[in-house]
Amino acid sequence: MTQALKVYNSLSRDKEVFEPINEGHVGMYVCGPTVYSDVHLGNCRTFVSFDVIYRYLTYLGYKVRYVRNITDVGHLLDDGEDRMLKGTKREKLSPMEVAQKYTNGFHDMMRTFNSLPPSIEPRATGHIIEQIEMIQSIIDNGYGYEKNGSVYFDTLKFAEEKKVYGKLSGRVIEDLMAESRSDLKNQGEKKHPSDFALWMKASPEHIMRWNSPWSVGFPGWHLECSAMSTKYLGKTFDIHGGGNDLKFPHHENEVAQSVGACNCQPARYWLHTNMLLMNGRKMSKSDGNTISPPQLFSGDSPHVSKGYSPMVIRFFMLQSHYRSTLDLTDDALQAAEKGYRRLMEASRTVQAMEPAAGAKAGPLDAEINQLIDQAFEEMSDDFNTPKAMARLFELVTRVNGMKDGHLPKNEVSDETLARLKSTFEGLIFQVLGLKDEMAAGDNGTNLVDGLMDIIIDLRKDARSSKDWATSDKIRDMLGDLEVQLKDGKEGTTWVKN
């Protein structure tokens, strides 16, 4: 169980043993959302993935500083219009109102998915000075040049001198060189097509603008992450994460900026999550192949037959590995819903389980301990949640078997039962971050619990006098209210479906 944590590093394209720079501490930066419209599900999958990574690192005992930014300076779109600007016009709000509105919405959604808030959540507009300073360092080191008030990063010179450009994303420098000959026209102020803006001079109609040594303008689109990660985590930190689609150019350029500014690699481990697909294609806000979280919750979409709860969706996401694509389908969600419920019920069963009298460790005890060990080993192997969950389900079978009396409970020592309880609690709720949405007995439902106890008791009386008409009537009427009764060996329990 104490085997080393291994993570897949995009930089080396291999799994590596994770060794933090400062023992016991982890600095992790994850690229956050651009807040110009509602969050979509794909974003949620990425942030749920990193939430589990954050939770597991914490569970292992690391003190984690988790930084996730809010991008509230617009990136330019094809038509030259800024995202934030677009939101502004659409909703007749000021840029900061747009940013605040969607930041709030984003936070609500993260809470809905039971994702923990980051330790620090910096905003791009709050770090203009840091960004300007970084640009200056890049210019001083000879990798930035100014043209008509805008500043660009000199990728060609950087690639030739530092030999790291393209390493993360697998781009070939020769291709860049080749381009420089044929495509030299038509690139405006840039020396080379692959050069990217560090600072943009604002056009007259551009609302978001700040003073700088070069012009009144706004920072380039890759710079904020470099500036803010440096500020809060240092020049080199442990983990940098984000969606796969950010690998190029965003992350490649971040590396270039850091190396260009201070000759240091920003992060030691780069982790990239894969895309959420629907109908076999990437879910994307821009091309409309999408379903919003609220639509998914309510079922109000042609893509699903019914609504699914946030925890069912979280469970569904965790059933695949974060580096694999995940195809969202109605069938898969239905399967996830059943699996999720089974897991929750079993976890309730475990917690209610009393030690057997005179229990002594037998084969079953060993089996349970082995499964628990394996579950943690899977988590330590690049956060393999699907495999960890597979082991968890094997434990579910054992738990239900003991409950039903098929498996000898007295073969499980008190110690192991306690470990089983704490594993279910720790792995399912603390690490995977699931919540029991159907749990009876939560705050406010005490009355319902009491009423249900009475109803179940009355039905028991009816059953013992073989008054099947009454007992079935009770069950059917509760069924209409979506309350399901479960008759077991040790009495009847209920669950709200």
Added chain:
RNA sequence: GGUUGGGUGGCCGAGCGGUUAGGCAGAGGUCUGCAAAACCUCGUACGGCGGUUCGAAUCCGCUCCCAACCUCCA
């Protein structure tokens, strides 16, 4: 065209040289007044063609599909 990563049983999804992943659905059984739940048993899948090997879903070659990135995107 270049760069990544894929194609696994009815569906989703792990595995990446030899041992049943797991979930859901399906079949049979146990239990139960009946039903549900739970438990037990079952299916023997790896795009195609070659090759390496005692042995390949896992390695190599060829081939066919698919996706992402190369332009803002988690």
